[in-house]
Amino acid sequence: MSFSDLGLSAAVLRAVTEQGYETPTPIQAQAIPAVLRGKDLMAGAQTGTGKTAAFTLPLLDRLIEGAQGGPRRVRALILTPTRELAAQVQDSVRVYGSQLPLRSAAVFGGVGIQPQISALRRGVDILVATPGRLQDHLDRGTVDLSKVEIMVLDEADRMLDMGFLPAIERILRSVPERRQTLLFSATFAGPIRQLAGRFLREPEMIEVARANATTEAxxxxxxxxxxxxxxxxxxxxxxxxxxxxxxxxxxxxxxxxxxxxxxxxxxxxxxxxxxxxxxxxxxxxxxxxxxxxxxxxxxxxxxxxxxxxxxxxxxxxxxxxxxxxxxxxxxxxxxxxxxxxxxxxxxxxxxxxxxxxxxxxxxxxxxxxxxxxxxxxxxxxxxxxxxxxxxxxxxxxxxxxxxxxxxxxxxxxxxxxxxxxxxxxxxxxxxxxxxx
Missing domain, CATH: 3.40.50.300 (P-loop containing nucleotide triphosphate hydrolases)
Structure with a gap:
């Protein structure tokens, strides 16, 4: 199987090809078609299996399909547990979206908030954020999530382990109920299933490796x-x-x-x-x-x-x-x-x-x-x-x-x-x- 078999647009495929990728990983092969169909998703995979591209590629594809004129509003929101992961996901969005007229930004703690406020005021289509800093922006009224169409919870298990559940719940109440939600987690323990039961609608379940398995490599x-x-x-x-x-x-x-x-x-x-x-x-x-x-x-x-x-x-x-x-x-x-x-x-x-x-x-x-x-x-x-x-x-x-x-x-x-x-x-x- 190649990426061209997954239903991605020509612009996204060009960006993938430029990065030298030809064959999707198992999580990509299963998740990308499901996301393109508009389904909510619970996806479990070992670290390093290519999960970032598994949601970034179809997310870009879906956003370009519904692109409209006028001021840019946040249409896709990606939550990550740490600053480093937020920066890396933002880099992936830039690379894979290089052929697309979409604008993205990342907001996380540990750095000044004013440049982030300025970026949000200029308008972004895709926002990558850590829960704590995004909640800060919500409190300040510097971000509008009322037009979010796709929401991604990346490494959801780690966000819960770090105590971000209250912030996640606050954020989920700030986005429209009618949205596509993608949850990626290394494990599907009880708290993760409870979170999915509350905020996902009939999600497809994908697991490409036995839960808590260690890689043979x-x-x-x-x-x-x-x-x-x-x-x-x-x-x-x-x-x-x-x-x-x-x-x-x-x-x-x-x-x-x-x-x-x-x-x-x-x-x-x-x-x-x-x-x-x-x-x-x-x-x-x-x-x-x-x-x-x-x-x-x-x-x-x-x-x-x-x-x-x-x-x-x-x-x-x-x-x-x-x-x-x-x-x-x-x-x-x-x-x-x-x-x-x-x-x-x-x-x-x-x-x-x-x-x-x-x-x-x-x-x-x-x-x-x-x-x-x-x-x-x-x-x-x-x-x-x-x-x-x-x-x-x-x-x-x-x-x-x-x-x-x-x-x-x-x-x-x-x-x-x-x-x-x-x-x-x-x-x-x-x-x-x-x-x-």
């Missing part, structure tokens, strides 16, 4: 290590294996900053990206990472949501997420568009519960091993339920033998590994204090 591995030595192991792996583009996940903003600074002291160029960073700082960090002038990007789940990084080779879970679904979202950053990727998790004894939850969710066993010289002080099995006896050291685990000295071209500053300070047994008050 990603090689997954788990290394057991004491919490106090995670940073040392991460630095060693990046340097000795000469990894160049590494997206590392932490649970907290403060932890992201601390880790980025520690890696920089080890001679690895690193930057942190999270919600407390200014929009300018986040944009610069992402640009430097894409251009490989920054080797390691340390991010929180919220900040990384929606990041579109072509051919990202490595994702590292420095800390396991509290929510197992976030594991799927994290490793979905790599292994995209036919490329292979590696996802590595550094797991300490305190994270056994999160590890078991991830295993239950993805329904596949993750290979567990240790790196020579970085074995945990106390043997533990992350799959073992509390109360069951621990396996003897080495039982059920493979050992990865690592060289003590990285290669000369790795830019890793360390020679022989120094002995870490004693932190006490895992679970002791002293060890917990070090982890805090």
């Amino acid at each position: 990603v090689t997954q591995a788990v290394y057991l290590v004491d919490h106090a030595r995670k940073r040392e192991l991460l630095s060693y792996l990046i340097g000795s294996r000469n990894w160049r583009q590494v997206l590392v996940f932490t649970r907290t903003k403060r932890g992201a900053d601390r880790l980025a600074m520690s890696l920089a002291k080890d001679g690895l160029s690193a930057a942190a990206i999270h919600g407390d960073k200014s929009q300018g700082a986040r944009t610069r960090a992402l640009k430097d990472f894409k251009q490989q002038s920054v080797r390691v990007l340390v991010a929180t789940d919220v900040a990384a949501r929606g990041l579109d990084i072509d051919r990202l080779p490595y994702v590292v879970n420095y800390e396991l997420p509290d929510t197992p679904e976030d594991y799927v979202h994290r490793i979905g950053r790599t292994g995209r568009a036919g490329e292979r990727g590696e996802a590595l998790s550094l797991v300490c004894a305190d994270e056994s519960e999160q590890f078991r939850a991830i295993q239950r969710l993805i329904s596949i066993p993750l290979p567990v091993s240790t790196v020579d010289g970085f074995e945990p002080e106390s043997s533990f099995d992350p799959n073992r339920a509390p109360g069951k006896p621990a396996a003897k050291r080495g039982a059920g685990n493979n050992k990865v033998v690592a060289r003590r000295r990285p290669s000369q071209d790795s830019q890793h500053p360390r020679g022989e590994r120094s002995r870490p300070q004693t932190t006490g047994k895992p679970g002791s008050p002293r060890a917990r204090q070090r982890r805090a």
Whole structure:
């Protein structure tokens, strides 16, 4: 099947061809015809499956069909959870709409509101927005949504996780009841189905992958290590294996900053990206990472949501997420568009519960091993339920033998590994204090 088989107009097809795309992805092949028919849609797909084009292409096609003269009014509204995703969707709208007489704008927080107000006053056909900033515009009376024909909720599950439900409800009350609504989500958990039941009309359901499945293009591995030595192991792996583009996940903003600074002291160029960073700082960090002038990007789940990084080779879970679904979202950053990727998790004894939850969710066993010289002080099995006896050291685990000295071209500053300070047994008050 080619894009020309999906019913798109010649102008949109030309833009697709100019980008070098010939064959639609599964989500595109199913979603585009449904949107062109005017149907409401609930679409689920793994991250990196081409969902942005799945709604952008038919949306542009439908808008050009009903184009009229007079002042421009917002006819299509796309809601996204984060600033980065809003900017990326806006870029896609510009690229695919390059042959069309349609105007678009993006509004999100972290930047001045006056340029956005000016753009809205000049008139736009397509508005990409984050819920919080759009609600601000509604409160100020600087945006009119009374003519919206198509509404897209992109990454709806993440918007709900971030607490945007009240803002979404306010926005949905500001658009006409007679509209086409497209909901895209990585999962269809209860809150998503409730939202769809309230605001979608007899939607078509599309799922191109098993819910919460991890892509086969990603090689997954788990290394057991004491919490106090995670940073040392991460630095060693990046340097000795000469990894160049590494997206590392932490649970907290403060932890992201601390880790980025520690890696920089080890001679690895690193930057942190999270919600407390200014929009300018986040944009610069992402640009430097894409251009490989920054080797390691340390991010929180919220900040990384929606990041579109072509051919990202490595994702590292420095800390396991509290929510197992976030594991799927994290490793979905790599292994995209036919490329292979590696996802590595550094797991300490305190994270056994999160590890078991991830295993239950993805329904596949993750290979567990240790790196020579970085074995945990106390043997533990992350799959073992509390109360069951621990396996003897080495039982059920493979050992990865690592060289003590990285290669000369790795830019890793360390020679022989120094002995870490004693932190006490895992679970002791002293060890917990070090982890805090």
